[in-house]
Amino acid sequence: MNKQAELRDWLIVLRTPRLGPVGLRELLSSAGSISQVLAQLQRQASSLDAKAQAWLKQPDEARIAADLAWLAEPGHQLLRCTEADFPPQLESVPQPPVALFVSGDASLLLRPQVAIVGARNATAAGQSTARTFANYLAQAGFVITSGLADGIDGVAHEAALDAGLATVAVIGTGPDRVYPRRHSGLSARMEAQGALVSEFPPGTAARADHFPRRNRIIAGLSLGTLVVEAGLQSGSLITARLAGEQGREVFAVPGSIHNPLARGCHRLIRDGARLVESAPEIVETLVPAARALGTELALRLERAPAIKAERGQAAAGGWRDDPEYQRLLEVLGHDPAALDELAERTGQNASALSSMLLMLELEGCIEGLPGGRYQRLPGV
Template identity: 50%
Template structure:
């Protein structure tokens, strides 16, 4: 076979055979012992394990299989930090192996040793508030400085911020993709993807070239949940893929954490729903680490937001978004004076201007 050896070619063929899902593939592997042995077996032997349609599909070469083998060989040869590991490989992560639905194989690019670290997942909205993005980045950096690897899905918003924060510490980050590992999605994360490939680890179970298809992202979420000892939801609406990840984590016996937010924010409702269902409410990254008996990392060297009382306007703003009119009523200041001071606080990174004429305080996690 061109490109890859027969055994890897067998795994890729099993992955691409139409009508043969992961459950059936695992049953075939348990019966015949290896991917190649599945295809070396007689049709009658395969018929004892699967139905007629699947038996016939296994007897025919899948469309695009040889091209996928050639692409895999070229992908592996182009960088020494690239690997394809299968269910039978010693490098296959044990955390995934012992789940009900492990991927047949994983495409890996980067530092494979990240898979051996204790990990925490951080997930959330693709359209977070500025405070939510800050929280994701700060929590991830804190976990990473404590030696924990941060797992997320490389999506826009909370995921991207979590990966960025985690790259600031020794724990690093794992990005689980909903596309082929050779595709960058979203495109805005091109630089971040390259950073993760160099200092973290990219993971995908999908064949090379797989585009961002909607059904793939819930599949990706189960891998995120399985790789981590706990999942933290930073911001999420009630109808959110992040809640799927949290549910999968809970069903697998992992811890679920959620950061509460304003009762007026739609992006707090998913977190509040999780807390009502038993997720642990957390206010600091150390709240999460304490659940695992982990030591606190060294203090960060970044500056802190002024404490309450340090600025009367921040005190008046509180922790929920507010309009200029509301702040005028609370402070007695003129609109002009307020606008000038809000601009100063915004430039200093302490206040964020939101759509609809709202202002929100920004704080470090």
């Protein structure tokens, strides 16, 4: 099957009403390919509800054509759970997504991330705190991940972008929609310098039940979640709870007992979240997890046949003896270079190269610089 036909099958299946990620993953596991899943669904359509039956019998070709047109645009792609570069962090989330629509740099999803979330009606002090933490964590090499909402989310995204660094927004609409609309400028900046991520197909409007679903992805992508300000009914507490349930670190900034937006953070701290007063505390806590993620990604990509064919087998001695890593260090030299430059010099694809760079950065061989550039450290 050619790639376009396979992509079409994915879109038809993903748009099938009432077919959730758990059921779809089970079908993929048993059927083996998306084309076989679609064929099985069509054979067994009578067991599905009326809307699913109608869709599978006659998919909206105009809608599918619009989806394909969106995916054909530069910087747009559909990351599928069957691919080697699908973020492995998401396998531990409740009802892990089957596919993600991405606008921007999808390789950022493979880098160590910290979620920064909080109140939409954040105070000036809370916004200042979020900005300070986001700037420091981004400079330390973490991708800032949040939900593009008003308040703390938006400030965290802006702080990373203003520093010339990357940020990821997981959104509760289709990847072609901006919510809230006032963040259209921020969204455009993120597409150019970061990534917008959604499990909802193009054209999907904002719905209240979409946002808790996107929160599980924010928590799942991130090594840790920082809550800056949150009321007792804040959706940020859902993200924090999901992060804790997934075994991720949860951090909370304390506040005044007279500030209603501090109460959610205080509850998290009472329930076991780490009280933090400075960003370096978060970096120190997450370095081991970031190193483990780098190792896991390298092994995952190395096991993938397509990636192996492009990179060649690693030597028995590990990455330090791998000629591809030595080649990357050689072409990197000591002058800053962007990912696309390195891809051109080495012939590696972006996903494999991103994993290799992450490993080298965590091992102290290279340094990530503003603007998505990398530089070999002296003495290496």
